Every structure is written in C-alpha cells, then in structure tokens.
Amino acid sequence: MELFLQLLVSGILVGSIYALVALGWTLIYKSSSVLNLAMGELTLVGAYVCLTLYNWGIPFPVAVLGSLVMGAILGLLVERLVLRPLIGEPVLTVIMVTVGLSFLLRGLVGLIWGTDTVVFNPAVFPAESIRIGPVIITPVYLGGFVASLILLAFFVWFFQGTRWGLAMQATADDQMAALSLGVSARLVYAIAWAIAFMAAGVGGIFLGSINGLNISVGHLGLLVLPAVVLGGLNSVPGAIAGGLIIGVLQNLTGGYLDRFIPGGIKDIFPLAFMAVFLIFKPYGLWGWVKIERV
Amino acid sequence: MFRLPAGTYFQSYRQAHRFWPTRFMTFRMIVLLVVLFAVVPFTFSNYALSIANRIGYTILAAMGVQLLIGFTGQLTLGHAAFVAVGAYTSAIFTLTAADYASSSPFWGFLTDTGMAYPLSILLACLLAGLWSVLFGLPSARIKGFGIILTTMAAQFITVDFVIAQYVSQIGGRGHYFSIPPGTLKIGRWVLTGDRDAYFLMLILVTGVTAAMINWKRTRLGRAWIAIRDNDIAAEILGVDIVRYKQLAYFAAGMLAGLAGSFWITSLFFVSPEHFVWSNSLWWVGVILIGGVGAIDGTIFGSIFLELMLVLVNSFSVANILFLYFKDIAFGLAVIIFLLYEPNGLSYRWWQIKNYFYLWPFSYK
Numbered sequence: 001m002e003l004f005l006q007l008l009v010s011g012i013l014v015g016s017i018y019a020l021v022a023l024g025w026t027l028i029y030k031s032s033s034v035l036n037l038a039m040g041e042l043t044l045v046g047a048y049v050c051l052t053l054y055n056w057g058i059p060f061p062v063a064v065l066g067s068l069v070m071g072a073i074l075g076l077l078v079e080r081l082v083l084r085p086l087i088g089e090p091v092l093t094v095i096m097v098t099v100g101l102s103f104l105l106r107g108l109v110g111l112i113w114g115t116d117t118v119v120f121n122p123a124v125f126p127a128e129s130i131r132i133g134p135v136i137i138t139p140v141y142l143g144g145f146v147a148s149l150i151l152l153a154f155f156v157w158f159f160q161g162t163r164w165g166l167a168m169q170a171t172a173d174d175q176m177a178a179l180s181l182g183v184s185a186r187l188v189y190a191i192a193w194a195i196a197f198m199a200a201g202v203g204g205i206f207l208g209s210i211n212g213l214n215i216s217v218g219h220l221g222l223l224v225l226p227a228v229v230l231g232g233l234n235s236v237p238g239a240i241a242g243g244l245i246i247g248v249l250q251n252l253t254g255g256y257l258d259r260f261i262p263g264g265i266k267d268i269f270p271l272a273f274m275a276v277f278l279i280f281k282p283y284g285l286w287g288w289v290k291i292e293r294v
Numbered sequence: 295m296f297r298l299p300a301g302t303y304f305q306s307y308r309q310a311h312r313f314w315p316t317r318f319m320t321f322r323m324i325v326l327l328v329v330l331f332a333v334v335p336f337t338f339s340n341y342a343l344s345i346a347n348r349i350g351y352t353i354l355a356a357m358g359v360q361l362l363i364g365f366t367g368q369l370t371l372g373h374a375a376f377v378a379v380g381a382y383t384s385a386i387f388t389l390t391a392a393d394y395a396s397s398s399p400f401w402g403f404l405t406d407t408g409m410a411y412p413l414s415i416l417l418a419c420l421l422a423g424l425w426s427v428l429f430g431l432p433s434a435r436i437k438g439f440g441i442i443l444t445t446m447a448a449q450f451i452t453v454d455f456v457i458a459q460y461v462s463q464i465g466g467r468g469h470y471f472s473i474p475p476g477t478l479k480i481g482r483w484v485l486t487g488d489r490d491a492y493f494l495m496l497i498l499v500t501g502v503t504a505a506m507i508n509w510k511r512t513r514l515g516r517a518w519i520a521i522r523d524n525d526i527a528a529e530i531l532g533v534d535i536v537r538y539k540q541l542a543y544f545a546a547g548m549l550a551g552l553a554g555s556f557w558i559t560s561l562f563f564v565s566p567e568h569f570v571w572s573n574s575l576w577w578v579g580v581i582l583i584g585g586v587g588a589i590d591g592t593i594f595g596s597i598f599l600e601l602m603l604v605l606v607n608s609f610s611v612a613n614i615l616f617l618y619f620k621d622i623a624f625g626l627a628v629i630i631f632l633l634y635e636p637n638g639l640s641y642r643w644w645q646i647k648n649y650f651y652l653w654p655f656s657y658k
Contacts (some may be wrong), residue, residue: 111622263455
C-alpha cells in the first residue's frame with residue numbers, strides 16, 4: 001500500500017509536467033488541426049536555453065522567463081515560416097513537416113550543446129527529499145508540479161478571460177464563423193505555437209532537472225502523444241487528465257511490472273496501453289466524435 | 295497519366311496497361327537494366343558499390359512505406375520495427391544453421407546446400423508480415439492519428455523493448471549479432487563483398503519494383519487505392535476495407551522483412567541501433583521527397599537522400615558532428631520539399647519526360 005501511494009504521488013507529480021506539455025500540443029491541434037510530432041524537440045530547446053542561462057549565473061526564475069521568451073519567439077518563427085503555408089494540407093504533409101522540424105531542431109541542439117548529459121550547476125532544487133506521511137517527495141518533482149499548476153492555471157485563465165483566448169476558442173470551434181466575425185486566424189495560430197513552445201520548454205526544464213539534461217529527454221516529451229490521444233486530441237481538460245493518467249500509469253508499471261518483465265517496460269507501456277485503448281475508444285475520453293460523409 | 299510521344303495511340307485497354315507501353319520505353323528500360331547489371335558492378339569502385347547498396351536498402355525499406363502510405367493511405371511511422379524483425383529473423387536463422395551444421399543433419403543439409411540464407415529470407419518475410427498485421431489490426435477501427443500512434447507503439451515495443459532486451463540475448467552473442475564471412479550463401483554463391491551484395495540488391499530491388507507495379511494494376515492494388523482515396527466510398531462500393539488494409543500491412547511487412555534480410559549482407563552484423571525510430575521517419579521522408587504514391591518516386595527519393603548523406607559526410611570533418619549535420623540536412627530537405635515541391639521528385643521527372651516527348655512541338 002505504501003508503495004502504491006508513493007508511486008501514485010510521484011506519478012501525479014510527473015504527470016502534471018506531461019499535462020502542461022500536452023496542453024500546448026492540444027492548443028495547436030485545436031486551433032489549426034496540426035498534429036505536431038516535434039513536441040519532444042520543443043521540450044529540449046526550452047530546457048537547454050534555460051540551462052545555459054542558469055549556468056551563466058542568471059537566477060533560476062529569470063532563466064525560466066528567458067526560456068519562455070525564447071520559446072515564444074521560436075514558436076512565432078516556426079509558425080510563420082513553416083506551418084502557415086501548409087494549413088489545410090493533408091495530414092501526412094503536416095505531420096511530416098513537423099517531423100522535419102524535429103530533425104532540424106534535434107540536429108541544431110546537438111550541434112550547439114553536444115550529446116553529453118549536462119546538469120543545472122549549482123543545483124536548483126535541494127537534493128534531500130521531503131517526507132509527507134508515508135510518501136517521500138523529491139523537491140524537483142514538487143517544483144515541476146507547482147510550476148505546471150501555475151502555468152496551467154495561467155493558460156486556463158488566458159482562454160477564459162482574455163480577448164485573445166476567446167479568439168482562440170472561437171477559431172477552434174468554427175474557423176469560418178470566427179473569421180467572419182473578425183477574428184484573425186493567423187494571430188490565433190501564432191499564439192498557439194508560441195504557447196506550445198513555452199509550455200514544452202517549461203516541461204523540458206523540469207524533466208531535464210530530474211536526471212540531468214541530454215537528447216533523450218526529448219523522448220520523454222514524446223509521451224505527450226499518448227496523453228493527448230487518451231484525452232481525445234481536442235479537449236483541454238482531456239489533455240490535462242491524459243497527462244496525469246500517463247504519468248501515474250508509467251510509474252505504476254515501473255513499480256509493479258518491471259520485476260516480472262525487466263528492461264524498461266516503463267518507457268514503452270504508455271504507448272502500448274494507448275494502442276490497445278484506441279481500439280475500444282477511437283476518439284479518446286473526451287474527444288469529438290467525427291462524423292464522416294462521402 | 296503520362297503523355298505519349300506524338301503519333302502513338304492506344305487502341306485497347308490491354309495496350310494501355312502494358313508494363314512498358316511503347317517500344318522506346320522498353321528499349322530505355324532494357325538499356326538501364328543492362329547498365330545496372332553488367333556495366334556498373336565491373337566499372338565502379340567498391341566504395342561506390344557500397345553506396346549503391348545503401349541506396350538499394352533504402353529503396354527496399356521505403357517501398358513498404360510507399361505501399362502503406364502511398365497506395366493504401368495508412369500512415370506508418372514504425373516501419374523500422376518490421377525491418378528489424380526481418381533482419382533479426384534472418385540473422386538468427388543463418389547463425390543457428392551455421393552453429394548446428396556439424397551436429398544436426400537438418401541444419402547441416404541446409405548449410406551444405408546453401409539453402410539457409412534463402413530460406414531465412416522467406417521466413418523473415420513471413421514473420422515480419424505477420425508482426426506487421428498484428429500492429430495493423432487496430433486500423434480496422436481507427437484511422438489518421440490513431441494509426442500513427444499504433445505504429446509508433448510498434449516501433450518502441452519491437453525495437454527498444456523486445457529486440458533490444460530479449461531477442462539480443464538469444465545465443466549469448468552479446469549486443470551485436472555478427473555474421474562470420476562465408477555464412478551467407480545462396481546455393482554455391484557466397485556473399486562476401488560489396489559486389490555480391492550489389493547483385494543481390496539489384497535482383498531484390500528489380501523484383502520488388504516489378505511487384506509494386508503489378509500490384510498497382512491488379513484488383514488488390516485498385517482496392518488499396520480506393521481505400522486511400524476515400525475509404526467510406528470504397529466500403530460502399532463493396533471493397534472489404536478491413537481485409538484489404540490487413541493485406542496491405544502484410545505486404546508492407548513482407549517488403550520490410552526482405553529489406554531486413556538484405557541489410558545483414560551489407561554490414562555483416564545487426565544491432566538494435568540500426569532500426570531506431572528515426573529510420574522509420576527517414577523512410578517516410580524518402581517517399582515524401584520522391585513523391586507519395588509514385589513507385590519511381592521511392593527510387594528517386596532514396597537516391598537523393600543517400601547521396602545527400604554522402605555529400606554531408608564529405609563536408610563534416612569531425613565524425614561526431616556528422617550525426618547532427620545529417621539530422622539538419624534531412625529536416626531541411628523534408629521541409630523544403632513539402633513547401634516548394636510537394637509532389638516530389640517523380641513529378642519533376644514526369645515534367646522533364648513530357649517536355650522531351652513533345653519536343654520540339656510542345657503545346658499548352
């Protein structure tokens with residue numbers, strides 16, 4: 001029981017980071033129907049920018065802010081240069097352009113920062129863990145959880161309360177109607193990409209500060225794909241729930257199944273689970289059922 | 295459709311569906327085959343032949359992707375998994391045959407007659423095909439992004455988990471399966487160097503290309519293309535889409551198995567690192583650059599990307615940087631092609647051909 005609680009709590013803590021990245025993904029999909037496979041590399045870019053700033057001696061919150069600004073700029077650039085000409089193209093084209101983007105970003109990251117694992121120096125979070133009842137929590141996870149909650153709350157407020165957020169909701173709902181009411185779809189796409197880059201960057205910073213940062217953190221960023229599919233692609237609460245579920249699931253399999261089937265089942269189980277889950281619920285938990293006509 | 299040289303008209307469907315419809319085309323293809331089979335292997339250096347083998351391997355692997363994406367419209371991002379299944383099946387079978395050749399009459403017979411490797415190719419095709427069908431089963435209910443996720447799951451489950459953790463342990467050979475020279479032979483023909491691999495590659499690529507062209511003009515291929523163009527309409531017209539989708543997965547898996555069993559001849563060892571996810575993406579990039587749905591596009595795309603690699607390799611001095619330049623070059627190539635040449639190289643080739651067919655009396 002103690003093991004279960006421990007795994008559950010750390011699963012939720014990691015899952016909140018996935019939820020944040022998944023939210024960014026869903027935003028892009030909702031507003032422009034772009035299925036983005038470059039999410040892993042987006043997390044890498046944000047994390048490396050923040051780490052470099054921090055290791056130059058800039059305080060951690062400012063470094064995070066710097067990486068957010070950098071993420072927003074990159075997001076706007078990517079949207080303008082690569083994605084905008086391809087809006088409305090077939091799924092394969094749009095997916096492969098994000099794949100091309102991911103190769104490009106990964107190559108650039110490798111070229112600039114190399115392959116060696118780098119750590120935040122001096123460490124941002126204290127190493128000794130906090131004990132709450134039977135559960136032991138590492139400060140890194142807690143930091144990631146808090147930051148994710150803050151950002152999630154901020155983004156939810158952004159959608160509900162601001163003019164731009166409402167414009168995004170309108171575009172996601174019905175693009176034609178939104179355009180005829182004077183909402184600029186281009187602005188919406190740009191904001192969606194900027195937010196996705198920012199969210200992924202923050203996710204990457206915390207994923208990278210758990211075990212040090214290297215290219216393989218990008219692989220963790222890929223775990224948002226099962227999360228968004230679980231939630232149903234175009235549902236914001238679904239993305240958050242999906243991220244949490246994937247985090248918990250990953251930790252539970254790591255704790256219970258790894259003994260019987262050793263060799264990293266933790267990393268592949270979310271994907272395997274997704275493949276089976278999709279057979280039973282093709283549109284995820286809260287996704288819109290698409291009615292197709294000839 | 296392609297345009298014909300001035301003065302050539304088809305008078306029956308049979309004529310229009312011929313393999314090489316005009317005499318000039320027959321002549322051109324025969325010259326090409328003669329050059330590839332008889333001139334290239336004896337005039338080119340070993341290095342050039344090894345590049346040709348890599349191109350051939352890419353063609354073989356990408357043909358399966360072309361079949362799934364270009365013909366049937368089933369997006370796949372996990373093709374490397376099935377190539378890996380083929381490579382490992384073939385490697386394990388031939389190695390087992392070599393190990394037990396002296397102790398067991400069955401394996402001894404296989405080794406002595408040189409049947410082990412050809413048999414292993416068949417087995418590899420079969421196993422890879424079945425493995426591919428296993429992951430293609432969800433396509434009965436889902437499509438689009440869900441299928442992409444399923445194939446990604448296939449990639450990570452097969453290569454990063456099953457093969458890297460379990461299959462690699464078979465026989466206690468350690469992480470790499472190295473294949474001793476002389477193990478791979480077809481009858482009395484021992485595959486040792488690049489030239490032998492080149493001939494095998496050429497036979498396989500020619501066969502696979504012919505098979506693809508033939509598939510496209512049979513009932514099977516028409517059903518696949520109907521599913522790609524509009525699956526609901528195809529179903530209404532009586533195409534059993536579940537069955538034909540599974541057939542497409544099986545055929546693509548078989549091509550992957552073929553590619554995998556060819557792979558072991560060119561490097562003489564296999565490792566899970568040869569079949570990582572970026573390979574799957576790379577092959578999708580090949581068909582995008584070549585042209586989705588175009589069989590010659592697969593070949594053009596493979597040649598383009600492999601030659602690009604050679605070019606990148608000659609520019610990057612330090613070996614470690616090569617990996618990053620390779621990624622950057624591939625990413626840029628895919629993005630630029632999608633933005634500025636979305637129909638791929640085969641479309642460009644088609645335009646060039648048409649220009650010359652109509653030259654000098656071209657009309658608009």
